Amino acid sequence: MIPLRLELTNFLSYRQTAVLDFNSIHLACISGLNGAGKSSILDAITWALFGKSRSKSDDDVVNRLAILEEGTAEVKFTFILEGNAYRVVRRKRFGKSGALEFQVASGDDHWKTLSESKMRETQIAIEQLLRMNYDTFTNASFLLQGKADEFTTKTPGRRKEILADLLGVSQWDRYKEAAAARRKEEEGRMQLLQGQLAEIEAELAEEEERKTLLAAAQAELATISERRAVKEQLLQQARQTETAVKQQRQLVQTMQQNLQREQRKLHDLQQTAAQRQQEQTAYQAILAEAATITADYAAWQEADSTLQIWQNKADAYNRLQQAKRPFELTLTQERSRLEQQQRELEKRQREVAAARDEQQTVTQQLAAGQSQLAQLETDLSALAEQEQAWQSARDELHRLQSEHKLLAQQVDQLQGQAKRIEALRQEETAVTQNQQAAQTRLTDLTAQLAALAVQRDQYSRSLADRDSLEADQPRLREQMNKLKERIDRLTTEVGGSCPLCGQPLSEAHRQDVLAELQTEGKELGDRFRINKERLAALVQEVADLEKQLKRLPQVERDQQAQQQRLAQAEAKLAEIAQTIAAWEADEAPRLAQLTAQFADDAALQAQQQQVNQLATAVQEKVRLEKAQQTQQRHVSTLSARLTELDRLITTWDKEGEAQLAQVAETLLAKTYASDAQTELARLDAEAVALAYDNAAHEAVRATRNALAEAAPRYQQLQQAEAAVKPLQDSLLELQQRIAEQEQSVAELTTQQETAVSQLDTLTANSGELRTIEDEVYELRETESIRQRTVGAAQ
Structure with a gap:
């Protein structure tokens, strides 16, 4: 496979489309910073090619920015294999299934698709073309980043499979299986032909008997053929009759449908005529009451006119009532405000009366409270000296307690150090x-390393x-082969010159040279066999030494670990010895001294007793101070209340009483909201x-309502007068159409009955069709059997 072109779009770090053209490139080096996109x-x-990469899933190959824009990752890879150009296009959108196209070049810029109906089948086609899968590719032609030892780390069985795929061994296995299947198929065909040949030879032995059977079978076949023809x-005549029955039945169905359609038309016309007759009767009833309807309608018009006059007055009256509402609301609001003000002033009047009584009571309570407060101040002055003595004694107690607590903390700290020293002794x-233990193990490892060093020297030798x-053996084999060739040439040479030295080849010379060559061959052979035995022993010895020397890195690591362990133990022992020496020199004597001081607490106990004796007087002072604070708050509250009562009474005497008299007079005389009262009048x-x-x-409204049906009745009268004449004409036309439709229905009924009679006649003559068909079928089956019998006999 030779790469030609690679196009990447939205693939990993490649956001925009990147194109790599490998034409005219035989050796390439891709370089760049980390993360530049080399891998x-x-x-x-x-x-x-395989739908696999270093990414965990196909979604991971889609560029992160492309995911936000719902872009599609696409890779187009063009390569040459066995003289043909191929192109593989694979696409993937995040969260969606992928797409795969496989194409082969069929001309200039033209590609022929090789894709299968399913993506998995297309992938199989690509791998069959390449004759390798992803594992084979990444272990042979391509090394993944960080996995250069991918092949060496696989199991022996897996390495064998990969090498077999690379060398095409698996292809020869398939050839072997195909050849075995073809051989089995040909052997089966041979056995079939041999069986057919045996059957043919057996049939030839029965030729005369089969001729007789053939003549009888042919005669029987001719008789059956004649019966089948009749x-x-x-059957043909019966089928023609059956066709006529079907046509007649179709005609009867059509005539029945026509008759039903005409009967429906007749029924519709009759219903329409009945409806028109009902309408005419209703209109004639309305026309019979024309005088009464006309009089009622005139009375309704007069009542409606009078009602409209009264309605206009009612609307004007309602507008006046609506105009009064704002003024009535103003008048009501002002009266409510004055009444609310009167109620509030009367409430204040009652509160002032109660305040006058409360004023006398509060004045008496204030005088008694001030007297009690003076007595409490006298008692507190007497207890001030005792409190000063208690304060001094308590300060001294706190000082002694702090010193004792500090001693306790120091003793605790030193005792903790003593426990740590004891733990250090155990450690x-x-x-x-x-x-x-480390020293013993280190000595053993040093001995092992010395022994392994000797083995390593032996291994090198x-x-x-x-x-x-191994280098000498091929040379010896080559010399032995050349020597054997010279012996063979000398043995086969007859007469002439010696093929080795060119001298005349006599029998004596031949034997001398052969003896010399055989001696030299024996020496080479003995040396080759000795070397072979020595080589086998060395191979075993090297394998054993390699096995032993594999322990060398581990032993060296163990020696280093034990040396570190020994150094750490020695350092720890020195540290422990130094810590214990410092403790015994300074801290241990100080712990004994502080323990004795802490046990002597006589001064602390005496000071505590003195503080307890003085605390009684202090507690009494605290009680009196709380009583003094309570009494002071009580006197302050009474003083504030007395001031509030004085203000309330003074304010009422100056303003409230006069306001109450004025509001009562205004409500009694109704002199409030004068503008609103004027507008209401x-x-x-x-x-x-x-x-x-x-x-x-x-009353007028009731009269008009009683004549409410007069107007609709008058409209009905007008409609009846206008509709009577057209309705009469319509009834005459409907009666004529009904007569014509009844005649049409009668004619169709007669025709339908005639067709039914003809159908019954045809049906009676076609009953034997099924029987004849069965007989023809049986004769055809019998004729077919006899034909096979004749064919077999022939």
């Missing part, structure tokens, strides 16, 4: 054991010997002048 070019080739003539024992013998006068009577209006 994408090779991925495009494998994806086009029956077929009868020191474990690390010492680990150091000894054995490998050199093996290579030398004017509108009431206009309503009286209008003289609208609602009872008279309703």
Whole structure:
């Protein structure tokens, strides 16, 4: 396969269409920075040919920007194989199924499609053309990035399959299977021909008997043929009769349909005539009441005119009532406002009366509260000195407690260090054991490395010997072959000169030279066999040494690990020894000293007792201070309330009482909203002048409603007068058409009955058709059997 052209669109990092033309290129190197798209070019080739690449799925090969625009990834790959140009086009849209086209060049810029009906079948066709699949391609002709050892890491069985595909061995297996199938087919045909030949020879032995049977069979066949001809003539006549029956039955059906259609027309005309007759009767009934309908209509017109006059007055009266509503609303709102103001002022009047009574009570409570507050201040002054002494004692107690707490923290810290020192002593024992184990293991590994070094030297010598013998053996074989050729030439030569040295070839000379050549051949053969045995031993020895030397990297890694382990153990032991020495020199004596100080708490206990004794007086002072604060809040509340009551009473005496008297007088005299009252009076006068009577209006309305049917009845009378004459003419025409239609139905009935009678006659004469057909069928079957019998006999 020789690549010619590669086109990439929306494929991996290639957003725009990129074209690579391989014409006139024999060796190419693709170079560029990381991520420039070098590997994408090779991925495009494998994806086009096999639908596979380094990406996990086909969706991953679509360019990310193209996905946002719903673009399609497309790769076109053109190549030459066995003198023909082929093109593979593969497309994929994100989240959709892909498309695959396979084409072959059929002329200038013309391509013939080789695609199958299904994408999978097209892929199989491509792989059959290339004679390799994706695995074979990537293990032989193409190395994936980061997978150069793809072939070597496969199992032996898989490597054998790939090599077989590359060398075409599998193709010879298919040839072998095809040849075996063809051989089996030909052997079957040979057996069939042999069987037919045996049957023919057996039949030739029965020739006379078969001639007799043939004559009898021919006579019987002639009789059956004559009977079949007679029956077929009868069958033709019966079928003609059957055809006439079918035609007559079709005629009867057509006439029946025509008769039904004419009967429906007659029925429709009769229904129309009945409807027109009902309409005429209704119109005549309306015309009989013409005088009454005319009088009622005149009375309805008069009542309607009178009702319109009263309706006009009602509309004017309603407009006046509508005009009064804003003024009535203004009057109502003003009266409601004054009444609400009166209720609020009366409420304040009651509140002021209650405030006058509350004023006396609050004045008395305020005097008693101030007296209690003075007594509390006296008692608190007496307790101030005791509180000062308690405060000093408590400060001293806090100082002693802080010092004791600090001692406890220091003791805890040192005790924690003591526990860590003890843990270090235990760890020191474990690390010492680990150091000894590492030293022992290191000594063993050093001995193993020394032994492997000896084996490595031996391996190098054995490998050199093996290579030398492998190179020497072909040379020895070639010398032996040449020597054998010289012996053969000397043995077969008769007379003349010696083919080896050119001297006259006598028998003595022949034997001398042969003896010399055979001796030299024996030495070469012995040397070749010795070398072969030595080479076999060296091959085994090299294999054994290679097996042993495979352990060398692991042993070296183990030695390095043990050396690191030993160094870490020694460093850890030094660190532990230094830490323990520092503890025993400084921190251990200090822990003993601080523990003794912490146990002596006599001064702390004495100070605590003194604070408890002074705390009683302080608690009493706290109680008195809370009582003082409560009493102060109570006195402040009473003072504020008394001030509020004074303000409320003073404000009412100055303003509220006069406002209440004025509002009550205004409501009693109705002197509010004077403009609205004036407009209401004017509108009431206009309503009286209008003289609208609602009872008279309703009476006229009832009269007109009682005559509501007069107008529709008058319209019906006008319609009846206009429709009577055309309706009479229409009835006469319908009666004439009904008579004609009845005559047509009678004629069609007679014709249909005649056709039915003829059909019955024909049907009675065609009953033997099925019997004749059965007889003809049986005779034809019998004739066919006899013909095969005659054919077999012939």
